[in-house]
Amino acid sequence: MTPFMYPDFTPPRPGRRSFLTAALAVGGGALLASALPAGVARAADGPTVADTAAWGARPSSIPVNVLAGVPDKVIVHHTATPNVTDYSQAAAFSLARSMQTYQMDSEGWIDTGQHFTISRGAYVLEGRHNSLSTLRGGAQHVESAHCTAQNTVAIGIENEGTYTTVDPRGEQYAALVDLITYICRQYGLRAYQIYGHRDFNNTECPGDRLYALIPQLRRDVAARIGGDPTGPVWPVLTSGASGETVRTLQYLLVQHGASLTVDGAYGPATQSAVTAFQNLTHAAADGIAGNQTWSQAVAPLADGASGGAVLAVQNQLVAHGIQVGVDGAFGPGTRSAVTAFQTSAGLPADGVVDARTWSRLVA
Numbered sequence: 001m002t003p004f005m006y007p008d009f010t011p012p013r014p015g016r017r018s019f020l021t022a023a024l025a026v027g028g029g030a031l032l033a034s035a036l037p038a039g040v041a042r043a044a045d046g047p048t049v050a051d052t053a054a055w056g057a058r059p060s061s062i063p064v065n066v067l068a069g070v071p072d073k074v075i076v077h078h079t080a081t082p083n084v085t086d087y088s089q090a091a092a093f094s095l096a097r098s099m100q101t102y103q104m105d106s107e108g109w110i111d112t113g114q115h116f117t118i119s120r121g122a123y124v125l126e127g128r129h130n131s132l133s134t135l136r137g138g139a140q141h142v143e144s145a146h147c148t149a150q151n152t153v154a155i156g157i158e159n160e161g162t163y164t165t166v167d168p169r170g171e172q173y174a175a176l177v178d179l180i181t182y183i184c185r186q187y188g189l190r191a192y193q194i195y196g197h198r199d200f201n202n203t204e205c206p207g208d209r210l211y212a213l214i215p216q217l218r219r220d221v222a223a224r225i226g227g228d229p230t231g232p233v234w235p236v237l238t239s240g241a242s243g244e245t246v247r248t249l250q251y252l253l254v255q256h257g258a259s260l261t262v263d264g265a266y267g268p269a270t271q272s273a274v275t276a277f278q279n280l281t282h283a284a285a286d287g288i289a290g291n292q293t294w295s296q297a298v299a300p301l302a303d304g305a306s307g308g309a310v311l312a313v314q315n316q317l318v319a320h321g322i323q324v325g326v327d328g329a330f331g332p333g334t335r336s337a338v339t340a341f342q343t344s345a346g347l348p349a350d351g352v353v354d355a356r357t358w359s360r361l362v363a
Helices: 016-023 089-105 131-137 170-187 208-212 214-225 244-255 268-281 291-297 308-319 332-345 355-362
Strands: 040-042 048-050 066-068 073-078 116-118 124-126 140-142 154-159 194-196
Touching: 048 089, 073 170, 089 116, 089 124, 116 170, 124 170, 131 140, 131 170, 154 170, 170 214, 194 214, 208 214, 244 268, 244 291, 244 308, 244 355, 268 291, 291 355, 308 332, 308 355, 332 355
Parallel strands: 048 124, 073 154, 073 194, 116 154
Antiparallel strands: 040 048, 066 140, 116 124
């Protein structure tokens, strides 16, 4: 992963790592929870978080965009910077300032890209302005810049370090569990809605070792908030495939703007549409519909939705033996049918087609 660059789909730029190594060389003492500086607060049921004022953030270049409603997932990253052994508060605050400076001055962003950062010393810091206040409110979130095509629907968490061949420190991982548990409680998310950056974009982030910990991370969060932590599993579709799952993919591509005949045949036109969609979302552009393509293509559906994605759900329900009108409108009948399918599949029967319900429909 390219340090501090989103989307992370290109090789690191020459000189970037040496700049970061110098910028992050700081020292200082540990911060005790009983002696928090101004701007650092402990939520009643959440972790200690240092807000942007505490670590000395610059103002955003323009006001950040606060979105009504809640996100539908959490995405885990690593900073791809050195695994420093300075675990102090001062080092954490310097990291946050360096990230913001790079992202604003070199990338031209309005502010830090991610919502939160966890330092090697397990300090939790607010990233983009207003991320902490909206999280505490539980009804809004901030548009971000941490994952292409997911920045209006996902909370992004950076973990300081490079976790390609080593695991995060135990203290850092514990802080990550604490933070995500709080996020899930505040926004009503389930443990299986935790992902790694590479689930969506063509990147090494969050490193092989941290990515391999995502199932454990889901289990550890589920142990606190309840529920089944099993994440979605997607089929792999290639040229020559056919059937209802291909039709579902085609409906989704049409929903995303593709000009495509929905015929259930994965031919050259569908392969071309998949490749175009992958390029648009910075997924691996190989024309094969796998994890990244499905993860980018699906979005939660509920009462009031309409269009190709709803047609895809309705046709899948019929294919699973559940009677429902196929009209592209998500009304009471579709909600009832979705609930029936979720019950039969052992899923939370809430009538909302989230990623895991989508994955069971197309399995």
